[in-house]
Amino acid sequence: MQKxxxxxxxxxxxxxxxxxxxxxQEGQAEVPLDNYNKYFNSAEKKGYSGxxxxxxxxxxxxxxxxxxxxxxxxxxxxxxxxxxNFYLVNVYTPNAQDGLKRIDYRMLWESDLRNYLMKLDxxxxxxxCGDLNVAHQEIDLKNPKTNVGNxxxxxEERGKMTELLDSGFTDSFRYxxxxxxxxxxxxxxxxxxxxxxxxxxxDYFIVSDRIKDKISRADILSDIYGSDHCPVLLEIxx
Numbered sequence: 001m002q003k004x005x006x007x008x009x010x011x012x013x014x015x016x017x018x019x020x021x022x023x024x025q026e027g028q029a030e031v032p033l034d035n036y037n038k039y040f041n042s043a044e045k046k047g048y049s050g051x052x053x054x055x056x057x058x059x060x061x062x063x064x065x066x067x068x069x070x071x072x073x074x075x076x077x078x079x080x081x082x083x084x085n086f087y088l089v090n091v092y093t094p095n096a097q098d099g100l101k102r103i104d105y106r107m108l109w110e111s112d113l114r115n116y117l118m119k120l121d122x123x124x125x126x127x128x129c130g131d132l133n134v135a136h137q138e139i140d141l142k143n144p145k146t147n148v149g150n151x152x153x154x155x156e157e158r159g160k161m162t163e164l165l166d167s168g169f170t171d172s173f174r175y176x177x178x179x180x181x182x183x184x185x186x187x188x189x190x191x192x193x194x195x196x197x198x199x200x201x202x203d204y205f206i207v208s209d210r211i212k213d214k215i216s217r218a219d220i221l222s223d224i225y226g227s228d229h230c231p232v233l234l235e236i237x238x
Contacts, residue, residue, distance in 0.1 A: 001029055001031075003225070003226035003227075004225075004226055005226065006031075006032060006033065008224060008226075008231075009033060009036075009054065010033075012233075014233075015055060015056070015057060016053060016054070016055045016057075016081070016088055017036075017053065017054040017055070018051070018052075018053050018079075018088070018090035018129050018130060019051065019052040019053070019054075019090075020050075020051055020090070020091070020092035020130045020131040021049060021050065021092055021131065022040065022042070022049075022050035022051060022052050022076075023047050023048060023049070023050055024040075024042065024047075024050060025040075025042045025046065025050075026038075026040035026042060031054070033054060035056050036054040036055060036056055037054070037055050037056070037057070037058065037059075038052065038053075038054050039052065039053045039054075039055075039062050039079055039081070040052045040076075041064045041065070041076040041077070041078065041079050042076045043074065043075045043076040043077075044074045044075070044076075045074075045075070048075070049075040049076050049077055049092060050075075050076040050092070051076055051077060051078060051079050051090050051091070051092050051130070052079070052090075053079050053081055053088070053090050055081070057083070059081045059082055059083055060082045060083060060084045061081075061082035062079065062080075062081060062082075063079070063080040063081075063082065064076075064078070064079060064080075065078065066078060066080040066089070066116060066120075067112050067113065067116045069112055071105075071108070072109060072112065075094070076092075077091060077092045077093070077094065078090065078091050078092075080120070085124060085125075085238065086124050086125045086126065086127060086211075086238055087120045087123075087124060087125070087126045087127070088126075088127045088129070089117065089120070089126060089127070089128045089129070090129055090130050091113070091128065091129070091130035091131075091132065092130055092131050093106075093109065093110075093130065093131060093132045093133040093134070094106050094109050094133070095133050095151055095152070096133070096151035096152070096154060096156075096157060097151055098151065100149075100151060100154060100156075103151075103154065103156055103157075106156075106157065107156060107160065110157075110160035110163075110164070111160075113164075114160070114163065114164050114167060117164070117167075117169070118167055118168070121168060121169075121208050125207065125208040125210060125211045125238065126169070126207065126208045127205065127206075127207050127208075127211075127234070127236070127238075128169070128204075128205075128206045128207070129203075129204060129205045129206070129232075129234070130203065130204070131186075131202060131203050131229065132161070132202060132203065132204050133151075133152055133157070133202055134152055134153070134157040134158060134160075134161050134202060135147075135152055135153050135158075135200045135201055135202055136158055136161045136162070136171070136174075136201075137158075137174075139179070139180070139181050140184075140200065140201040140202075141153060141184070141199070141200040141201065142182075142184070142197065142198045142199055142200070143198065152200060152202060153200075164206070165206075168208060168209045168210075169206050169207065169208060169209060170206065170207050170208075170209050170212040170215075171204060171206055172204070172205040172206065172207055172212070172215050172218040172234050172236075173201070173204070173205070173218040173219075173220065173232070175212055175215060175218065176215065176217075176218050177218070182197060183201060183220050183222075184197065184199025184200055184201050184220070184222070185199070185200070185201050185202060185203035185220050185222075185229055185230055185232050186199055186200045186201075186202050186203065186228060186229045186230075187199040187200075187228060188228070189228055194228075201220070203220075203229060203230075203231075203232045204232065205218060205232060205233075205234035207234075207236065211236065211238055214236050214237045214238055215234070215235070215236050216235045216236065216237060217233065217234070217235035218232075218233070218234055218235075219232070219233045220232050220233075221233060
């Protein structure tokens with residue numbers, strides 16, 4: 001909020017602004033955007049996780065814990081927006097953590113989420129976005145060889161992304177730029193990673209296959225600072 005977020009939202013004039021890892025409860029900060037509806041899903045644990053969606057539109061329905069699974073309902077990791085002709089699903093994917101301590105939960109999350117997205121996709125097209133905490137291909141991070149098996153680049157996590165894409169979904173950035181390298185959305189705060197562009201592409205817009213030909217722009221706004229992530233963008237005619 002103190003690093004240009006409001007000005008960025010106003011200048012982009014987006015239909016939807018999806019935020020992950022808010023680390024806040026609704027009402028904890030004043031968000032001076034009078035023309036936007038604001039939807040929050042906060043973790044029960046204060047200062048942890050959390051998602052939010054800002055939109056000037058009025059959704060048909062807001063679903064905070066769409067998977068409706070007790071195990072996934074405590075960390076505020078998902079907001080589903082039903083716009084009538086499509087679903088927007090904003091997600092902050094659980095990190096597998098150092099030593100893959102949480103990989104079993106991550107795998108359960110991924111399987112349940114895939115089932116949820118496939119269920120939604122039977123009703124209407126889906127736009128799924130967020131910090132998905134995985135670099136899918138070797139070209140999605142600067143140093144793939146030294147990160148094999150690390151959280152975010154384990155075989156298990158990459159395999160789950162492949163499984164999702166094989167289930168009828170398209171990575172919008174790779175759809176337009178299948179071979180692009182050096183395009184990242186997250187950089188460690190250590191070792192001048194951002195200055196050296198030693199990054200990872202772990203933030204995505206993923207869409208139902210049947211609307212992939214409606215994608216007009218998929219971009220990574222690496223010139224926007226204020227976080228260890230930068231915004232990613234999707235323009236789609238739907």
